[in-house]
Amino acid sequence: MRHQLETDQLTSDLLVDLFDQLRPQDVSNRQDIHDKIQTLIYSLTFIPDAAATCQLFLLKLLNQYKQVSLYAESGILSPEGFxxxxxNRIGAHVLPLLKDESELKYLVGKVFHQSTDVQWLETIAPQDWQDILALLCQPQSYVLQKKQIRVRILQAIQTLSYRISAIGLHPELQYIYPALNELTSPFLIQNREILDFLDHYQKFDEFIDDDLNIGPQIANLDPDQALVMLDQCREVMQKVRRLTKRQGVSLSLTYLLTVLEQSLERIELLLSVVSDQVDEQQLAIKQLLFDLVDAHYSDQSVRALLQTNTELLALQMTENASRTGEHYVSTDKSGYFKMYRSAAGAGAIIATMATLKVLMSRVTMAPFMQAFAYSMNYSLGFVLIHMLHFTVATKQPAMTAAALAATIQNSTGSQNAKLAETAALIINIGRTQFIAIIGNISIAIPVAALICWLWPILFSEQLVTNIKAMHLLNDLNPFTSMAIPHAAIAGVCLFLSGLITGYYDNLAVYRKIGARISAHPKLRKIFKLSTLDRIASYIECNLGAIMGNFLFGIMLGSMGTLGFILGLPLDIRHIAFASANLIQGLLNLSGGADLGIIIISVLGVMLIGITNLFVSFSLTIIVALRSRRVKVKQWKPLFKLIITHFATRPSDFFWPPKQPLQIEEQNKP
Structure with a gap:
């Protein structure tokens, strides 16, 4: 290392070798990490001039690279947009970008060449970090080398300040928070304060003399006023996030808020790095190292981009779904029978839709026209069910899962109390789901049977031929057909329809759809103002449900045709339609169905229903919990609580209790 310091150009090989020696084989082995770091500290402490030599080597090596882009851009999303x-990230995976070896980012990637490096760096004990930084960051030495790095950091601070001001002036942010149009916007004032601080700092740096070998005394260079304005920018950001719960959110606004949050965190960190407070400075250097190493891998990660930017939008979508889901949960006998009546009405319409699909299958159509016909049958039927305030049982899980996630997040009290509250909600959801399925099936089957009985009387022909009846029953066989995988596909469609519902509910609020319809000049000429206001109010309140049901119908109706075009076994199986197809097949089978066929077909319908519910509920609750950053670590005690309640009071899962359900807390022994 001393030999290299005597040359004009340093190489990074020694630094790479050093970290290769420090890097543990197991990043979770704290003892191994501690032992290696202690060896490093011992060497720096007791080998003569080792700490000073390492410090000078690091400073000179860093100054050989361009630094500003690393400090101002690494770990911060580009202003280009989502x-x-x-x-760009997808393209970089297909055709990797060229590496600029003059950039400091290249050195970071060369030294920390494993994606797990940030994990073992964060595992190093705080005291060990303090000792290392105390040895390598001695303030009274190598002032000119430090000044060169400090100048680059100040340039990065200036760049970030301008970007924060630009975000504050962005139309998307001003749309949801009009107060930012005022001249007193903290986004503009912070830039003035930052520039004033940088101006004083740079003037002071001009007086530093390396011959004196003293560090700058910058006690009078206080960034507190700038930090106050940055805090106000953060407060505005939090206000905007709260406003999104009432006014909705867009992907572009989510992206802006993410960039703003990252920029504020980085500029505050860099201000601490140039601080005269040694402890604060060392903590900032450590955190900056963590962020830059982590960003080296996350900056090109498609998963990281999607996770970062869709979180707020997913939260808003599932938030809308959770509010809708509350209406799908009954806690008493009145709500229980109300749900049955609502599901029964849907059952009658579903039987009619199943009949229409059978009739459509008789007509020879091109694949696209067949997909269109099936889709319109499903879509318009589901929209009609919604408009008549009926309920499709399998639509519940996508809504109730979001409500469950909201309950888990918002529940208060002890851990046992939270588990009891969650268990009670799950039991209420299960009971409501049970009666909704019974409502759908108990009416869909007799209505479908009635249509089958009346059809030959009215039209002198069977509704379903013997071959078609065999086909309908074979499609329900869970052992010889793709009934269960197709039911899982339907569950995914149900999950997506829940997200679509939340998305359009959010869109209706964020884009002020109702108010825009009411103010539409041409519509005001066609309708009376009172009528137009009612139409606008209905669309704003029901746009999500209408679009969710309509697009859900398109997914169901076109899945089979999509599978035919792609040569894949794609199709859907839905419990309500499967029950109607069951009775259509049994009543039109020549010679009648034997007991084995009946049992297998009924079993298939039951498994289709279970698969529909399980897939849609599981996917929705995963998204809802992740969007709320909620981790449930008590699944085992929760399930134990539910199973214990089922063993002692199984009727609560199928029939509403006389009193609101209360789950007794289980105390730990």
Whole structure:
């Protein structure tokens, strides 16, 4: 290392070798990490001039690279926008970008060449970090080398300040928070304060003399006023996030808020790095190292981009779904029978839809026209069910899972109390789901049977031929057909329809759809104002449900045709339609069905229903919990609580209790 310091150009090989020696084989082995770090500290402490030599080597090596872009851009999303970023990252995976060896980012990637490096760096004990930084960051030495790095950091601070101001002036942010149009916007004032601080700092740096070998005394260079304005920018950001719960959110706004949060965190960190407070400075250097090493891998990660930017939008979508889901949970006998009546009405319509699909299958159509016909049958039927305030049982899980996630997040009290509250909600959801399925099936089957009985009387022909009846029953066989995988596909469609519902509910609020319809000049000429206001109010309140049901119908109706075009075994199986197809097949089978066929077909319908519910509920609760950053670590005690309640009071899962359900807390022994 001393030999290299005598040359004009340093190489990074020694630094790479050093970290290769420090890097543990198991990043979770704290003892191994501690032992290696202690060996490093011992060497720096007791080998003569080792700490000073390492410090000078690091400073000179860093100054050989361009630094500003690393400090101002690494770990911070580009202002290009989400679609461009996504396309660039996907493209970089297909055709990797060229590496600029003059950039400090290249050195970071060369030294920390494993994606797990940030994990073992964060595992190093705080006291060990304090000792290392105390040895390598001695303030009274190598002032000119430090000044060169400090100048680059100040340039990065200036760049970030301008970007924060630009975000504050962005139309998307001003749309949801109009107060930012005022001249007193903290986004503009912080830039003035930052520039004033940088101006004083740079003037002071001009007086530093390396011959004196003293560090700058910058006690009078206080960034507190700038930090106050940055805090106000953060407060505005939090206000905007709260406003999104009432006014909705867009992907572009989510992206802006993410960039703003990252920029504020980085500029505050860099201000601490140039601080005269040694302890604060050392903590900032450590955190900056963590962020830059982690960003080296996350900056090109498609998964990291999607996770970061869709979280707020997913939260808003599932938030809307959770509010809808509350209406799908009954806690008493009145709500229980109300749900049955609602599901029964849907059952009658579903039987009619199943009949229409059988009739459509008789007509020879091109694949696209067949997909269109099936889709319109499903879509318009589901929209009609919603408009008549009926309930499709399998639509519940996508809504109730979001409500469950919201309950888990918002529940208060002890851990046992939270588990009891969650268990009670799960039991209420299960009971409501049970009666909704019974409502759908108990009416869909007799209505479908009635249509089958009346059809030959009215039209002198069987509704379903013997071959078609055999086909309908074979499609329900869970052992010889793709009934269960197809039911899982339907569950995914149900999950997506829940997200679509939340998305359009959010869109209706964020884009003020109702108010825009009411103010539409041409519509005001066609309708009376009172009528137009009612239409606008209905669309704003029901746009999500209408679009969710309509697009859900398109997914169901076109899945089979999509599978035919792609040559894949794609199709859907839905419990309500399967029950109607069951009775259609049994009543039109020549010679009648034997007991074995009946049992297998009924079993298939039951398994289709279970698969529908399990897939849609599981996917929705995963998204809802992740969007709320909620981790449930008590699944085992929760399930134990539910199973214990089922063993002692199984009727609560199928029939509403006389009193609101209360789950007794289980105390730990």
């Amino acid at each position: 679609p461009t970023q996504l396309a």
